[in-house]
Amino acid sequence: MTENPTASDVDPTLEADVFSRNCSSRAVLQNATSRWGLLALVALRDGDLRFSALRRRVDGVSERMLSQTLQSLERDGFVNREVLQAIPPRVEYSLTELGAAAAERLADLIDLVEGHIAEVHESQEAHDARRNG
Known part of the structure; x- marks a missing residue:
């Protein structure tokens, strides 16, 4: 089995448990919380x-x-x-109800990180100093 299950690796009839190797929720979580997935979802909160x-x-x-x-x-x-029917054709993206709920929670995570970035930098510097010597 791979670390990131493919559609053939998962059993959709199983109860969702993200800690289980074969749970399909892992792939969904990975898509939503990837660097670009997270940013796209939160960007679409504004419309x-x-x-x-x-x-x-x-x-x-x-x-x-x-x-x-x-x-x-x-x-x-x-x-x-x-x-959208236009010349040239236009495509617009919007959040579903599920997407809006996810985007709200991801925005909270972004706010947390941005609000504590100075602490994060201090921790990174302290960690790097310990590791380097």
């Missing part, structure tokens, strides 16, 4: 965004990685993708 606007908001993400991330989040039920 629907077109792909290009979302990419500008999530600074540093490549077009390919954002596309893959959004596909995973859409598959897991966190994000809606709507193709």
Whole structure:
């Protein structure tokens, strides 16, 4: 078995237990809490965004990685993708009810980290000093 289960490795009939190797919730959790998944979900809290606007908001993400991330989040039920009839066609992304609930919790985590970043830096420096000597 792999550390990150694939669809063929998991049993969807089992009760969700993220600590179990074969639990499908691990893959969903990984998608939502990946670097780009977390940022995309929280960026969409402010409203629907077109792909290009979302990419500008999530600074540093490549077009390919954002596309893959959004596909995973859409598959897991966190994000809606709507193709708007226009020339050229436009695509907008929005949060589902599940996505909005997840984004709220992830935003709390972001607020915690940003609010305590000085403490984190101090801890990192102390740890590095101990390790280096």
